[in-house]
Amino acid sequence: MKSEVKMMLSGAWFWEGFSSFLVSWFNKGRFSVSMIQAPLNMRLETVILCSKVQEIVEEDGEEPSLLDLPELALECVLERLSPAELCSMAGVCNSLRDRCRSDHLWEKHLKHKWGRVICEAASKELQCHIASGKKPSLLDQRNQKVFFGSLISMWPFSWYKPKCESVNKPTTCLPVDSIMDLYLSLESGKFWFPAQVYNRENGDVGFMLSCYDAQLSYDSKTDTFQAWYSPFPRRSIEESIHWDRLRAPPVGTPANVLHTSDCLNDLKPGDHIEIQWRKSREFPYGWWYAVVGHQELCDGNENRCLCRYNEKVVLEFSQYTPGSRWRQTIVNRKGHREVGNEAGGFYGGIRKLSEEEEISKWKQLWPKQIFD
Structure with a gap:
């Protein structure tokens, strides 16, 4: 029996099935194992093992407890639970509630779902939002039928209340800096967080190959x-934006501040860049994709090209037709500041793209036809 159990515990599949079994067990409120009661995705070997555990318990005449598991085994079980399962398990008892809201358990869920769009600034803003007592009221959303709606309507969420609602039971409150709290605040949709959107306003032609705060x-x-979006003088709202159009701000420069360019001396033809642009000085900047081009008199031959040594840098916006006023702009390597006018807009700071993932993303957004 011991050798068989040891072999089963060594398999990763065991923990996946066993954790699902435990959640099912506590939700049922008893420890009665049969092929019908076991979760459908549980392996037969796991069911057999759990049946043997039941037999041992019946012989001892004691009701089993999840907390009887060794510390490491219990941690392995909790680490394999989904957010919904963690919330369900948290309602079992005080001890499991404290364990199931641990930061190290929720950190991986936060990174997995939100890591690509949440920057450090957004995290700080969210913590300030929570600390101010404006936590989302999860108990008001019991009628939602989607995943998170069903998750937050589970009975374990009776303990999830802001401090102002639980003054008589302070131990049932999440700390304001809890990662679980951050995750649930984002999922609820009550918290508006800063990020950037590609091709804003449903891919309007005027915003193709751009990214705005x-x-x-x-x-x-x-x-x-x-x-x-909050451009002057109007504000606009866009709905139904999918995940693939979002990113966390790659730099900490606010949208109304000129970015300090530290790559100008290294730019050469063929380099991929993003440059700030705004219609007028009353508007915030957006980031626009471009490629460094050749000087007018250069034939593009690598053996003869001296463009990288020229003080002027040519930037090509190839989504526009040759001859278009938006097709090209020229910036100075030395002392580059905002350049432009009210007719053609203002070009600001430049950041060089060195990650293939960033470049590939812009290529995926390339329009089906070029514009005038």
Whole structure:
């Protein structure tokens, strides 16, 4: 029996099936194992092992407890639970509640779902939002039928309340800096967080191959986002934005501040860049994709090209037709500041793209036809 159990515990598949079994067990409120009661995705070997555990318990005449597991085994079980399962398990008892809201358990869930769109600034803003007492009221969303709606309507969420709602039971409150709290605040859609949106306003031609700062809110019903842009003099809202159009701001420069360019001396033809551009000085900057081109008199031959040594840098926006006023702009390597006018807009700071993932993303967004 011991050798058989040891072999089963060494397999990763065991923990996946066993954790599902435990959640099912506690939800049922008893420890009675049969082929019908066991979760459908549980392996037969796991069911057999759990049946043997039941036999041992019946012989001892004691009701088993999940907390009887060794510390390492219990941690392995909890690490394999989904957010919904962690919330369900948290309602079993005080001890499991404290364990199931541990930061190290929720950190991987936060990174897995939100890591690509949440920057450090957004995390700090969210913590300030929570600390101010404006936690989302999860108990008001019991009628939602989607994943998170069903998750937050489970009975374990009776303990998830802001401090102002639980003054008599302070031990049931999450700390304001809890990662679980951050995760649930994002999922609820109550918190608007800063991020950037590619091809804003449903791919309007005027914003193709650009990326703009926005405040975003998640809609768990559709698994999409709502974006709020605040350009002067009007504000616009865009709905139904999918995950593939979002990114965390790659630099910490605010949208209304000129980015300090530290790559100008290294730029050469063929390099991929993003440059700030705004219609007028009253508007915030957006980031626009471009490629460094050759000087007018250069034939593009690598053996004769001296463009990288020229003080002027040619930037090509190939989504526009040759001859278009938007096709090309020239910046100075030395002392580059914002350049432009009210007719053609203002070009700001430049950042060189060195990651293939960033370059590939812009290529995926390339329009089906070029514009005038």
